[in-house]
Amino acid sequence: MINKRVAIILLLLFTAHSWQSKAQSQLDAYIQEGFKNNQGLHQQSIQLERSLLALKEAKSLFLPNISLLGTYTKANGGRTIDLPIGDLMNPVYATLNQLTNSNNFPHIDNQSILLNPDNFYDAKFRTSLPLINAEIWYNQKIKKELITQQQAAVNVYKRELVKNIKSAYYQYYQAGKAVAIYNNAQLLVKENIRVNESLLKNGVRNNTALTRSQTEKQKIEAAITQASNNQLNAKAYFNFLLNRSLTSDIIIDTTYFSKQESVNTTSTNTREELVQLNTGIAAYKLAEKMQRSYLVPKLNTFLDLGSQGFNFDYNSKTQYYIWGVNLQWDLFAAGKNRYKSQQAKTDVASLQAQYSQTEQALQLQTEQSLNNYNTALSNYNSAKTQLALANKYYNDQLKVYKEGQLLYIELLDALNQLTNSELQLSLAQANVLTAAAEIERNQAAYPIN
Secondary structure, three states: OHHHHHHHHHHHOOOOOOOOHHHHHHHHHHHHHHHHHOHHHHHHHHHHHHHHHHHHHHHHOOOOEEEEEEEEEOOOOOOEEEEOHHHHHHHHHHHHHHHHOOOOOOOOOOEEEEOOOOOEEEEEEEEEEEEEOHHHHHHHHHHHHHHHHHHHHHHHHHHHHHHHHHHHHHHHHHHHHHHHHHHHHHHHHHHHHHHHHHHHHOOOOOHHHHHHHHHHHHHHHHHHHHHHHHHHHHHHHHHHHOOOOOOOOOOOOOOOOOOOOOOOOOOOOOOHHHHHHHHHHHHHHHHHHHHHHHHOOEEEEEEEEEEEEEOOOOOOOOEEEEEEEEEEOOOOOOOHHHHHHHHHHHHHHHHHHHHHHHHHHHHHHHHHHHHHHHHHHHHHHHHHHHHHHHHHHHHHHHHHHHOOOOOHHHHHHHHHHHHHHHHHHHHHHHHHHHHHHHHHHHOOOOOOO
8 A cells, every 4th residue: 555655646746847738738827817817917017008108198299289278357447548539539529510510520538448458358279289399209218118118017027926826836736745645644544553453452562552553643633734724825825826716726737747857047138127127227318318408499389270359259350360489499507407417327327237236136046046946856856765765664664563573663653754755755846846937937938928
């Protein structure tokens, strides 16, 4: 029974770094589900959408802008213009009335006209269009760089999510194996209890061995409870990454690595973290140029189509149009633009230094992850050997114990060694898988859209 049990365990474990197609497709399906449902990735995607909208806004600045403008004024008092029309015309009108012997020419009062327009409106459509404006041109270029930067941020999150999903998947698998190993160990203890009860009835052994085996049974039951709890926690974390119900079932494909395959260190130049910094540098360089663009004058044109008049009159006399151009050329700003340009230049230098440091840090991470993988693989191979030896040792000790030539405490020690070896092999498997996922993350090797 022991040989069959070890054979099954070894069959379920891997020996190198290459998924069979069925296991890979199942895990990839979970990863794609994580890409679709993970809330953290959803937040990053919203930020990317925001950057795309910002680019559209920057492009719209090149197009005509049409606005409806209107004013209405009601005034009384204030400055006036006095016109002595009565003083000028009344003597003339009086003479004319005398000559014509009529009253056809009335008396006219002097006029006092308010400078503030009373009951006056002015409504118009204003169309404006930039002809020369370097700032909005650089602004559009900067927005494009920010889109690339945010896309890189989304990909960084995706790659981290892939690593976390894989690690959680392996952890859940290992937790399930631990439960199975303890259950198998409990079966062996129950068998020992049966043997000890039989030996006790036949007077070959006293009840000490039986009591010790029953105590061991209680310890394994406690270990099963702890392992089951670890499995539930691993399941909840995995489902959390996929934004599913924390108790959703997880399909475990037990077809693992079947042939050895080396893992090599590749260049880190394709890492999205470096793309982020590169686009940040490009954006700051454009910002520096934009601050120097004050040397280029701004030229806009406009066209007003409207109507203005008193008492809301609207006719051909109130209608008007005005066309013109606006020129703005900042000749003196007390060094403000120059200081802004220098600030942007220091930002570029800072990001360039950060790029160099990040590049070295990523190379260090890749080298360390490769070393960790080699160590984990070595530990796994050692654990396989230890399990084979522990299995042989337990079988030998059990045979001697049944012949009455071995203390139960020695048999129990062999059983504990066997159980620990199985647990170590399962843990070593998960460590190799996790180390391989870390290398894949550091090399940005997983294909993402």
